[in-house]
Amino acid sequence: MLKKFLFLILLIAIGTAGFGFWSYQQASQFTEQQVVLDKAQLIEVKPGTSYRKLIRQFEQSGWITDTKWARFTHKLSPELTEIKAGTYWVEPNQSLASVLTQLKSGKEHQFSITFVEGSRFSEWLQQLEQAPYLDHELSDLSEKEIAKKLGIDRPKLEGLFLAETYHYTAGMSDFDILDRSHNALVSVLETEWGTKSANLPLKSSYEALILASIIEKETAIDSERERVSSVFVNRLKRGMRLQTDPTVIYGMGDKYDGNIRKKDLRTPTAYNTYTINGLPPTPIAMAGPASIKAALHPETSRYLYFVADGTGGHKFTKSLVEHNKAVRAYLRTLRN
Structure with missing residues (x-):
C-alpha cells in the first residue's frame, strides 16, 4: 500500500514538473515571439500604463498573440514587467522580450532638430512649430516675451542661439x-572671446557675434571664414564701411524680392x-561655432x-583697382 502511495506521489511530482516545464516553455515562447510590425514605428507608453494593459494594447493592435501566458512573465521574468512611460522606437521583427527590455530601460527615442548656420530666428520658430512630439510653449508669445521667458536682456533675439543639431525626447x-x-551660444562665445586675437576693433563679445553672423552669410566655405573675417576687421580698423550685401538684405525685410x-x-x-559706419546694431543671422571662431581669430x-x-x-x-578687375572677371564668368 505504501509503495502504491509513494508511486502515486512520484507520478504527481513528475506530472507537476512536466506541467511546470511545459508552462515555462509556453511562457518563454510568449516573450520570445516577434512583435508583428510592417515598419519601424514609435510606441508611446503613457504614465500609469501597467504591464498587463500594455500587453492588451499590443494584442488588440495585432502585434502579438497568445496573451494568456502573459501572467507567467511576472514570475519567470519579473524584470520584463517593470516598464517605464515614454516614447520608444521599435523595429520590425524585434522579440517581445526585446521590446519590454527597451521599455524597462527608459531610454526614450531621441528626436533631432537641425538649425542651419545663417538661418534667422523667424525660421527657427517655424521649425520648432513643425517639430514632432515637442510641446509648444512659445507659439503665442512675441519676441520680447520669449526673450523675457529665456532671461535674455535684449528685445531682439537674432543671432543669440547656436546653429547646431539638438536632440530631444517626446x-x-x-x-x-x-x-x-x-546656453551653448554663450559657452562658445565666452570661450572664443577669452582667447581672441589681439587688437581687434570689437568692443564686446556681442559685436563679435554680429561680425560672426555676417561671416556666416558671406561664405559657407570653412577655409574662407578667417580670410573673410580679416577683410571686415581690416575695414573696421581703417574706418571703411563694411559694404556687405547680406546686411542690406536683412535691413530690407519683407521688401527683399531676391534682387x-x-x-x-x-x-x-x-x-x-x-x-552706416561700423557694424549693424544686431546680428543678422544665427552663427555656428566656426564663424564665431573666425570673427575672433581672423x-x-x-x-x-x-x-x-x-x-563657389x-x-x-587688397585694392579697389584689383577688386574692380575681379568683379569684371566674375561678370564675364556669369555671361559665359
Missing part, C-alpha cells in the same frame, strides 16, 4: 530647445552697411575686398 518643449541653444538694386544699396536702414592679411569667383568661392584683393 514631451520636451520649444522653450527647452531654445534655452539649451542659447538687390543700386537704389537698395543707397537706401538707408539701420542695417545697411553701405550707408587671418592676418591686407585684404580689403572680396567678390564671388563664379566657382571668392577672390580676395
